[in-house]
Structure formats: C-alpha cells, structure tokens
Amino acid sequence: xxxxxGKRRIRIVFYGLAILCITLVYWIISHIIDNVMILPKIKxxxxxxxxxxxxxxxxxxxxxxxxxxISYMISTIxxxxxxxxxxxxxxxxxxxxxxSILKTxxxxxxxxxxxxxxxNEQSIYFIPIIVIIPILYETFHYHxxxxxxxxxxxxxxxxxxxxxxxxxLFFYPLLEAFxxxxxxxxxxxxxxxxxxxxxxxxxxxxxxxxxxEKINLTMEGVFAWTIILISIVLVIDFIIDFSTRxxxxxxxxxxx
Amino acid sequence: xxxxxSKSNQNNIxxxxxxxxxxxxxxxxxxxxxxCGKTTLLNCIARLSKYKGYIDxxxxxxxxxxxxxxxxxxxxxxxxxxxxxxNNQKIKTFMKQFQVYDLKDQYPHHLSGGEKQRxxxxxxxxxxxxxxxxxxxxxxxxxxLKWQLVELIAKIQKEMKQTLILVTHxxxxxLYLGHYIHVLTKKTTQLKESISNPYIHQELNENSVIxxxxxxxxxxx
Numbered sequence: 001x002x003x004x005x006g007k008r009r010i011r012i013v014f015y016g017l018a019i020l021c022i023t024l025v026y027w028i029i030s031h032i033i034d035n036v037m038i039l040p041k042i043k044x045x046x047x048x049x050x051x052x053x054x055x056x057x058x059x060x061x062x063x064x065x066x067x068x069x070i071s072y073m074i075s076t077i078x079x080x081x082x083x084x085x086x087x088x089x090x091x092x093x094x095x096x097x098x099x100s101i102l103k104t105x106x107x108x109x110x111x112x113x114x115x116x117x118x119x120n121e122q123s124i125y126f127i128p129i130i131v132i133i134p135i136l137y138e139t140f141h142y143h144x145x146x147x148x149x150x151x152x153x154x155x156x157x158x159x160x161x162x163x164x165x166x167x168x169l170f171f172y173p174l175l176e177a178f179x180x181x182x183x184x185x186x187x188x189x190x191x192x193x194x195x196x197x198x199x200x201x202x203x204x205x206x207x208x209x210x211x212x213e214k215i216n217l218t219m220e221g222v223f224a225w226t227i228i229l230i231s232i233v234l235v236i237d238f239i240i241d242f243s244t245r246x247x248x249x250x251x252x253x254x255x256x
Numbered sequence: 257x258x259x260x261x262s263k264s265n266q267n268n269i270x271x272x273x274x275x276x277x278x279x280x281x282x283x284x285x286x287x288x289x290x291x292c293g294k295t296t297l298l299n300c301i302a303r304l305s306k307y308k309g310y311i312d313x314x315x316x317x318x319x320x321x322x323x324x325x326x327x328x329x330x331x332x333x334x335x336x337x338x339x340x341x342x343n344n345q346k347i348k349t350f351m352k353q354f355q356v357y358d359l360k361d362q363y364p365h366h367l368s369g370g371e372k373q374r375x376x377x378x379x380x381x382x383x384x385x386x387x388x389x390x391x392x393x394x395x396x397x398x399x400x401l402k403w404q405l406v407e408l409i410a411k412i413q414k415e416m417k418q419t420l421i422l423v424t425h426x427x428x429x430x431l432y433l434g435h436y437i438h439v440l441t442k443k444t445t446q447l448k449e450s451i452s453n454p455y456i457h458q459e460l461n462e463n464s465v466i467x468x469x470x471x472x473x474x475x476x477x
Contacts (some may be wrong), residue, residue, distance in 0.1 A: 017328045158340055158383075161301050168339065172330040174279050250330045250363040 035108040045227070048220040061232065063204035064193055071128040072189045076178070078129070085139075087144040099134040107131055109190060111199055120200035128192040132185050136178075143177040144170070176251055179244045186240060187233055192198035195231060206232075257387075257419065261300060261309035263293075267442070268382060270296055271307070275437045276438060276447050281455075283413055283420045285430040287475060288440030288448075294423040295323065297445075298389045301421065309341055315387035315419065317333065319380030325372035327364040333375055334360040341382040350378045353408060369396040381412055388413075390422040406433055427471050429454055433463055439474045448474055 023042065030039040086092035109132050114123035149170055155165050198214075199209020207228050213221025257278040263271045269400050270293045273426040278301075286294050291333050301313060327336045333356065337347045351357040354374045364372055373396050382390050394402045410433055413420050426428055430437050435456055439448045450470070455464035 091457065150322070150324065151328060153299075153302075153322070154320075154326050155302060156330075157302050157318055158379075159317070160339075164339065167330075168328055172328070176330065184451070 007105075016097075034239055037219055040090065040126055040223055042143055045219045045223050048147075048218075048224045049227070052224070058226075060204055060206055060209050061228070063202075064197065064206045065232075067124055067193050067197075067205065068128070068186075068190050071125050071193065072132070072186060074125075075129045075132040075185075075189070076136060079133045080140050080174070082133070082137050083140035086141055092141065095137075099137050102130060103134040107195070111196055115200055121202060124193060124196045124200055124202060124205075127196045128189040135185055135188075136181065139177045139181045140174060143173045147173065164208050175247045179240075180251070182244065183237060186236065190236070200244055203229045222231075257301075257314070258310075258312040259297075259301070261307045261311060263296065263305070263307040263309050263477055265296075265302065270443070271445050273309075274445055274447065275449070276421065278421060279436050280419045281417045282435035283410075283422060283433050286398070286421060286423045286440065286473070287325065287425065287427075287430060287437060288445070289442045289475065290425075292440050292442050293445045295391050297315065298391050298423060301387075304388055308374075309368070315382060315385075317385045317387070319385035319388040320386070320394040321373075321376050321380045321390040322411070323395065325364065325369075325376045327372060327375060327379075332361050332363055333367070336364070336375060337379060337382060340379050346382060347378075348412055350382050354378055354383030354405070370398065370401055372398060374405065377409070381409075381416070382401040382419075384416060385418060387419045387421070390420065390424075394426065402429075409433065422471065426474075427468055428460065430471065431460070432457060437471065439471065 001112070026039075026044055030041045033039045042200060082095055084245050086095045111123070111127050114130075117125065118125070151169060155169060160168065192207070194210070195209040196202075197205040198211045200207075201211055202208040206225055210222055210225045210229075213225065214221075257280060259274070259276040259278065261274055262269075263274075274297075276297075286293055286297065298320070300307045302318055303313075315362050327333075328339075331339070333351075334347065337351075338344075341347055348357065351360060353375065353416060356371060356374050356378070359367060359371060359375075362374075363424055367375070373393065377390075377393060380390070394405060397405065406429055409420075422429075422433065431453060433456070434453050437451045437453055439451070440446070441448045451467070453467065455461070455467060458464060460468065
C-alpha cells in the first residue's frame with residue numbers, strides 16, 4: 001500500500017512539474033512575441049477566466065457534457081448490441097467490413113456529411129457515435145470471441161444457470177474491456193463533440209464559446225476555454241481512473 | 257458406474273469400445289501412459305466431451321479438479337467458492353482445513369500454483385458432490401503439501417462417501433488413496449487391468465511393494 005501511495009505521489013509531482021514547465025515556456029514565449037492576437041499573456045488569460053459569468057460557464061459546460069454523455073451512452077449500447085449479434089448470430093462477417101469502413105472515414109468527412117444531412121445541432125450527437133462505435137465494437141467483439149473456454153467448462157460442470165453464466169463468463173470480461181477502453185474513447189468523444197460544436201457553430205457548449213471568441217478575435221477567450229476544456233478532461237480522466245480501480249479491482253491489483 | 261465408449265479425434269481413434277467399471281462410493285485411480293486419453297475420459301464422464309456409447313452416470317452433481325486451477329480471475333478466492341457453495345461457515349471450515357483461509361480476499365493472480373490448486377480442490381469437494389473427478393490434482397504441489405492434501409482428501413472421501421476418480425502418474429498416491437486402480441493401455445486406449453487395492457491408507461510395506469512393482473510393470477510394458 002505504501003508503495004502504491006509513493007508511486008502515486010511521484011506521479012502527482014511529475015504532473016505538477018510538467019504543468020509548471022509548460023506554463024513557464026508559455027510565459028517566456030508570450031513575453032517574447034508580445035502580441036495578444038497570437039499568444040496572449042497568462043495574466044490576460046487569467047483575467048478573462050475570472051471574468052466569465054458563473055451561469056454562462058455552467059451553461060456551456062453542461063451543454064457539452066450532456067451531448068458527450070448522450071452520444072457515449074448510445075455508442076456503448078449500439079456497439080455492445082452489434083458485438084453480441086456479431087458473435088452469436090455469426091454476422092460478424094457482415095458487420096466487420098462496415099466497421100472497418102467507419103474506422104477509415106476521416107472524422108472531418110463524417111462531420112461535413114452529417115451537417116449537410118441532418119443540420120448542425122442534431123448532427124453533433126451523431127458524429128462521435130459514428131467515430132466511437134467501431135472502437136467499442138472491436139473491443140467488445142474481441143472479448144466475446146476470446147471468452148475463456150476453460151471457464152465455460154467450469155460453468156458446465158458446476159451447472160451454472162443462465163444468469164450466472166452471463167454474469168461470470170460475459171459480464172466481468174466485458175466490464176473489464178469497457179473500463180479499460182473508457183478513458184481513451186470518452187476523451188475522444190469529448191474532443192469530437194467540441195470540434196463538431198466549433199465547426200457546426202453550435203448555439204451552446206464549449207466549442208460554441210471557442211468559435212464565438214475566434215470570430216470576435218478574442219484570443220485570450222480561445223485560450224481560456226481551451227484551458228477549461230483541458231481541465232475538464234483531466235478531471236474526467238481522474239474520475240475514470242478511480243472508477244476503473246474500483247470496478248476492475250482484480251486487474252488493477254494484478255497490474256500493481 | 258459402467259462405461260462403454262468410443263471416441264475419435266479428427267484422424268485419431270482415442271477409444272474404441274473402451275469399457276471400464278467405476279466403483280461407486282470408492283476412490284478409483286486411473287493410471288496410464290501420457291497421451292493415452294485419461295483427461296479425455298474424465299471430460300467424457302463430466303459431460304464436457306462428446307462420445308459414442310454410454311456412460312451410466314447417475315450422479316447428479318459433479319466436482320472437477322482440472323489440471324489447471326480454472327478459477328475465475330475476477331473473483332476473490334472467497335467469491336470463487338461462494339458461487340459453488342452458499343454456506344459461509346462451511347467455506348470457512350474447508351479453507352481452514354486446507355490452510356488457505358488467509359487468502360480469502362486475494363484474487364487468483366496473487367496466489368501460487370499450489371494455493372490455486374488447493375482452492376480448486378476445495379471447490380470440487382465443498383458442495384456435497386456425488387462424483388469428484390481429479391486430473392493430476394497434486395502435480396504442482398511440493399512433497400510435504402502433497403501428502404498433507406492426500407490424507408485430507410482420503411478423510412473427506414471417507415466421511416462424504418463420494419465416488420472419486422483420480423488420474424495420477426504417482427504410484428505412491430495411487431496405492432495410498434485408491435480402493436481400485438485402473439491401468440490403461442497406450443493408443444488405442446483399452447483397460448489393461450483393474451486392481452483392487454487392499455493396502456489403502458497404509459504406508460508402503462513389504463506387501464504393498466509387490467503391488468507397487470506390479471503397477472510399475474503394467475505402466476511400462
């Protein structure tokens with residue numbers, strides 16, 4: 001336990017050092033350039049951050065977060081359903097090519113096509129779904145395909161009922177797969193939503209604010225909202241790490 | 257339990273009209289050269305492998321100690337046992353008997369091969385199974401622990417009166433634990449000889465040495 005705490009402490013120290021370094025580099029470069037339109041000084045960004053109204057701040061963040069959560073939930077459910085269908089009905093031969101195609105389509109093409117088809121506001125929900133489904137599908141399908149047949153024998157010998165089989169053969173491995181891919185895919189979903197908000201000129205959301213500040217040529221606003229975005233992603237990463245440690249204890253214990 | 261089966265695997269015939277009589281409520285040892293189909297035989301009895309013929313297996317519940325531990329990696333030791341037997345007190349007693357109670361909150365990854373094998377043995381015995389199959393269950397254990405467990409299993413089997421089929425290469429274990437010892441031939445597998453063991457639960461003595469030598473001969477010729 002002491003060892004893990006020590007390891008975590010070292011990680012925090014290095015995290016702090018990295019932030020300090022980049023702040024210092026930014027501070028130096030912004031003073032050399034000395035142009036608010038290119039690289040606003042830290043002091044200006046901070047004063048912008050402090051000037052953001054609380055209700056405005058919460059509104060935009062909540063708007064983006066809701067979009068992320070809805071898209072991510074739909075992506076997960078669809079990917080899981082597709083993986084189950086692919087596995088049990090042997091339809092993977094048909095589904096896999098679609099997933100490969102979805103994976104290779106550039107995100108920007110998806111964004112533009114969906115904007116044309118469904119309009120800007122609605123499309124924002126679909127874009128991350130299309131990008132994330134193939135990743136989650138692959139993860140789920142791989143884990144379903146690689147269910148340990150030795151454990152299947154155990155469930156047969158000890159006459160597990162259906163709910164026990166689902167729980168002990170499928171639920172835990174899929175939970176493990178999901179939790180381990182959550183950090184990567186959730187972060188990706190967040191970034192795509194913000195990008196779609198920027199390109200689609202959404203009314204609300206972090207992306208909408210960034211786009212708005214860009215149009216108004218308020219570079220400190222763009223930087224400030226980017227910092228807010230990074231902070232949110234870091235907090236979410238921390239929450240995901242914490243939840244993963246709790247949800248897949250066996251894996252984390254094993255790795256530690 | 258009467259067995260009469262044939263089984264082939266792709267181009268190999270494993271069993272052809274193989275017949276064997278397993279004595280209920282006794283310890284039946286199955287011995288034979290490597291690759292002769294001992295594990296396949298256990299899998300057929302456990303209804304894990306398909307075969308032609310019949311196994312007159314009237315046993316309702318089966319416990320199986322596989323060659324590998326086959327514990328659920330995402331469950332603690334305690335939960336691995338809880339999914340088989342709900343009675344906590346019984347689990348506790350068994351774990352203490354097998355000296356693994358301190359490991360109850362550990363995940364299988366943290367256990368040594370011997371510890372995992374002991375949990376696997378507990379899992380097979382804890383639910384009053386009618387039939388227990390053991391496939392080289394003592395392979396990964398050191399000498400001292402192996403004999404501790406052999407004695408413990410002899411005691412449990414005596415109390416529970418289960419039918420036990422144990423596959424082993426260890427003649428000493430076979431002589432100590434087995435009421436009946438069945439020796440199989442090499443491919444295509446047939447029953448070479450079934451021997452009733454009068455020296456069960458006894459240390460090796462002048463008389464049992466003769467039986468041991470006979471077994472050695474049967475296994476090598």
